[in-house]
Structures are given as structure tokens and as C-alpha cells.
Amino acid sequence: MSDLEAVGRFNLRAAREAEWHQLDQLVTIAEKKSPRALSDEDLMALPVLYRSALSSLSVARETSLDLELIVFLESLCARAYFFVYGVRTSPLRRIEQFFVRDWPAAVRSLWRETLIATFLTVVGAIAGFLLVRSDPLWFDAFVPEGLASGRNFAASTEYLRGTLYGSDGKDWLSIFATFLFTHNSQIAIMAFALGFAFGVPTTFLIIYNGGMLGAFFALFGARGLGFQLGGWLIIHGTTEIFAIIIAGAAGLRIGWSVVFPGEASRLDSATAAGRTAAIAMAGVVVMLFVAGLLEGIGRQMITNDLVRYAIGSTMLLLWLGFYYLPRRTADG
């Protein structure tokens, strides 16, 4: 066998290997640090090197049986492809986009589901209120014992008043922590994630959440503390309940898209809905965080009912404005 017969194959490695290694180095730097670590010349060279590597891959697949070479080129081309055609914005820029554009847009696009979820919450609240009014035993059915923490029909009016103001021996921190991290997040995320079971569990969760509200109002209202409870709830409740409603809306959107996919395939439809809903959910987490702050700090510091109402209403207006006020879009 003379070397002449091997010329084609040797040429590919010998002629292009330096370029492949240069591309490999550039992509490695970009992956390890960031694209900004590359100099201007490198950035200009990258697409050229990438296309050259792609053509090497095509040639190697058609003319060579050198497995090592083909596997190397496939891996190199895939890495370079994802860099060349991949993410162009920095994480910071993405976060900014999320707050300025994506989050309100996602929530806005869920408006129909949001209305339904709001309606369900109201229905749940009225049902809870009426049921507990007719028979106080219903209270325990709506409010789990751990959450009620002694607030039930057996408690004295003075005790109930105490839970609305002051810290009644409890540390504000523990309230802050338990509420923010367990109850709210669980209900919200479950309402979202269970949406893909055709939205049925989501619907139940939303109604139940409303029912709990109604049950509390029935209890405190029976003792003439309805207005005060409103203040206690509204300071963080407008943010928190709104967040849970949006989470429920996100779940309903996914359920709806699975049941009624329309023109798209069921999977594509669920994917589209899942992405929108996911953005809204990230926003919900932010809202719950704000609600936790209002609840943990704001409510413990401010015990005046009117100020509580003012803060709560302002928050609601802020959220509504943030989501639904028309704004200029980036692309005109």
C-alpha cells in the first residue's frame, strides 16, 4: 500500500486539524467563562471556524472511516452550533427582560384564566362563609388545625382580636417563615403543576383556598371583627391571593391546552401553554416573596386598620397597573 492512496484522508486531518483545535479552544473559553472573554478577532473568527468544521464533518462522514475523527467532529460541531446559534443575552439582561416584558406579558395573556380563577375563589369564599355561618363545625373542615392555630369557634373574642394585632407571644420571624415557605408556595406551585391533570385538581385547590378565606370571615364576622380581619388580610392578601389566583390560572391554562389543543398537537399545545405559564409562575414566586415581606414585617409593625387597608389597596393597584396597563412593546 503506497502513501499515495491515503492522500485524501491524511489531507483532511493535516489540513484542518489546526482550525479544529482553534475552534475547540474558543468554544471552551466561551463555555467556561462567558462569550465576553473572547476578543473581537476571536468572535469574528468563530463562525468561520464553525462552518469550516461543519464542512470537515460532512467530508469526513462521506470519505473517512476513522471513527475517532468523526466522533470528535460531531461533538465539536454540536458544541459550536449551540454557541453560535445559542443564547445571546447575558443572565442579567434576561432577568431584566423578565421583569420589564416577559412577566407582565405572560400574566396578561392569562387574563381569561385569571378571571375564571378569581370567580372560583369568590365562589369558594361565599360557599365557605355561608357553610360556616350555618354550622360552625364546617370551620374545621375548611381550615386545617395547624393553620388555624387556636383560631376557631372555641376561642374567645379577645383571643381572636389578639391574633389580629400584636404578636401574641409568637415571633414575627416564625410567622414570616412558615407562611412564605410552606403554605403559599405549596398551594401556588401545586395549583400550577397539577394543571396538567386536565386542570381538575387546580380548580379544587382554588375553590378550597377561597373557602378558607370565607370560613375565616365567618368566624371573625360572628364576633364583630370582620372589618378588622379585612385589614389583617388585605395588607398582604391582595398580593398573596392575587399570586395564588395567577398560579391557578397558569394551571388552568395548561389543563385547558391539554383537553382542547385546537389546531396544534396535544404535546405542542401543552408545551406552548407550559412556557407561558412558567413565566407567570416565576412572577408568582416573586409576588409571594413580596407578600411574605408584607406579612412578616409590614403587618407586625402596622396595627392601624385604615393604614393596612391603604397599603393593601395600593399594592393591588400597583399589581394591576404592572400587569394590565397598556405599554409600548419592544418591537413596536
Next chain:
Amino acid sequence: MADYAVLHREQEARSRRTLITPEGVDLSLRLADAGQRLSAFLLDLVFMLLILIAATVVAALIAVSGGLWRIALIVWLLGFFVLRNCYFIVMEMGPRAATFGKRIVGTRVVARSGARLTADAVIARNLMREIEFFLPLSFLAASGADGAGETATTIIGLLWTCIFLFFPLFNRDRLRIGDLLAGTWVISAPKRSLGFDLIAAGRPANRLTFTPEQLDAYGAFELQTLERVLRAGNSEALTTVADTIRAKIAAWDNVPDVEFLNAYYEALRIHLERKLLFGKRRLDKHDR
């Protein structure tokens, strides 16, 4: 006998997915297998746990030395929340689209459509992780801490986790529920270095010659299997392969195994590649 070459080709076809670049080349991406997915996730859990432990120690030190236990606790709680929710999301949003665990096993997240991986997809796939893994885990922890023997909750929690945990095994594309909903999949794209060519210059000249009939004994699949064996350099495997080839082509019993195999590899590859240039790709020894 359904032979290895066919099995191997089928397996390759099952794990490969077409992605045509705008330049018109098929990258034929390889999906990450279940083992890679699991080890990446376990690695990430270990990392998160380590970060959590380190943060806890720091918070405890601050709390003890400064007496600021409230602030330390708040910071810790927030840190835990951020770690649990943002670790995967932030890392997969980066240009590498992979967490530390995924980097180590050489996988990355890719949009199924082949388009750019967007933030919403990353958020969607990782928020579903919350119900796939963290939620049942917290249920288990809660029922365990209660000690009330709520076996029903525990069993349902375990069942729940198992359904989601094994979901990737029950579909062709190895999708999690999160991948399903976000329109993503995880591919294996490790960083590789290019090994030397087995027929490189500078190697001892090839003294052995083979007849065309001897070279027609095998095809590309056998050639590349031989390449793997030569690169691995396991002497037992070398002997077995050398004996098999010698028996098949009935020649060169007197030459040492490695020398014989290298020579045969070189001759066979040049033979097959020449045919390739004429448009004849011989897939394996049964392919005529």
C-alpha cells in the same frame, strides 16, 4: 443470527436525533441516556447539599459571633429558597445550558425544535421539578417529622415520586415531565479531544500485505470495532480479535498480535475508504 452490526445500528438510530443546522448539515445529536441523567441529577443534589451546609455553617458563625440570629435565619431561609428554585434555572440559562452535574457528565439542555433555548423553557422544565421531586420529598419529610405514622401519605408520596422518577424510562426521548411541558430534551455533548490517527505518519512501515479476498472479509462496522479494540489496548481483547481475524482470513499466524492487527486495520481501512470514494459503503461483513 441477528448480528451485532444490525443491533448496533438500531441502537444508534434509537439514541440519535436529527438536527439540521442552517448550513444544511445534520448534527445527529445523541440523547443523554438514563444513567447520565440520573448521575447528573445526583451530582447536582450533592452540590446543592454542600452549598447548603457551607451556608449553614457561615450563617451559624454569624449568628453566634454577632448575636444576629434573626437576620442570619432570614438570610438562611431566603438562601435556601433561592438555592432550591434558582440553582437549575440560572445555570441552565447560561451559554453552556447545563448545571455543574450536567457539565461533569457532558450533557446539556436543548430545545426540541432545535431553536434557541429560551428562558421560559428553562423555567418551565425546572418548576416542574418542584412537583416531580421536591414536593413529595417535603411531604415525606413532613410526615416523617410528625412521626404520626401516616403511612398512607408516605406511600402515596413514594408512588408519586416513582411515577415521575421513572417517566423518562417510558418514552423514546427520555423526557421528564418538565421536558415534556417545556419542549426540551437533554443531549449528550461531551467535550472531546481528538486522538491520533491509527494510520498516522511516523508509525513503523507496514510489512504485511493482504489479498483483496482477505480485505473483503469485513465491513465498516468490524473496522470500527477493531479501531476501538486497538485504542483500548486490552491485551486479552487484542488476542481474541487477532485470533478471530486470523481464522477468518487464514494468514499471518507468525506475526505478533498488535503488529498484525495494526497492519490489517490499515489495509482494511484504505481498502474500504477507496470503495467509499467510489460510492460503495460497506456497512458490515454481511453487506455485499
